[in-house]
Amino acid sequence: MTPLVHFDEVCVEYDAGREKTLALQPTTLEVAKGDFIALVGPSGCGKSTILKLASELLAPTAGHIFFAGRELGAEPVRVGMAFQSASLLPWLSIRDNVMLPLKIVPPFREHYRAKRKGEYRDRVDALLAQVGLLDFADKNPWQLSGGMQQRANLCRALVHDPDLLLLDEPFGALDQFTREELWSTLQDLWMARGSTVLLVTHDLREAAFLANRICVMSARPGRIIEDRQVTTPRPRQISQTFRPEFVSIVEQLRELIVHAPAAPQIPEAAQ
């Protein structure tokens, strides 16, 4: 079956004038529709670079990226994104923050004026209810805790049913208990919506709890050195992450990352 996203021998070299940084060695990755993939690896190995490629913020230096069998860029791909900082607009209510993609992203924006008061508002409120935020819909972001802001941020990333949900350390700034709550929220949203997710994280327990596949990357210039399935049935419980079989997955990932040699550099002439 054609993968939803296919990175085919993709290479990235950042070129800042005289200084060039090879961030990604030829990397191949196939993402099926509905996959939940976690990208883990040492700092600077190119995890965020993969998200930038998937969101078309960055073009590969070499290789190709396909979406549903066609070269990325041939057709618009709807992407939802969330980062470590929730970056909600402080002057808008939570409801209006979550509504934003429906105002901006085609084809929703064409119907925005007609549907805002009815259908779109119901859609936003249903999502807010699903993550326990409906009572806070009229509040401004600064009236919510960091964890609540990240819940709203996830809603904003999902409200327009993106083809791809790209998450770059979305829970990195939260305390452990709030983070675990948000893992369960994200798992529930993913199970309900069947989204296709690429998650960058440094937290191996988070990767193992949330993902179906964990792609481990080598130190920069990065490449995928292990593509590991996590078959634990859903819904997963936080308490399971303290059980021996789960702890063992996390330990194996950690060993891989700590001991993985940096990928051999490709000689410039061969690039």
Ligand SMILES: Nc1ncnc2c1ncn2[C@@H]1O[C@H](COP(=O)(O)OP(=O)(O)OP(=O)(O)O)[C@@H](O)[C@H]1O
């Ligand atoms: N715009 C840029 N210009 C030059 N070099 C860059 C640029 N963006 C990233 N890099 C370099 O490319 C490499 C990969 O960066 P990237 O942000 O993808 O890594 P990462 O694995 O997400 O890192 P971290 O885990 O620390 O967030 C790093 O060495 C980084 O310094």
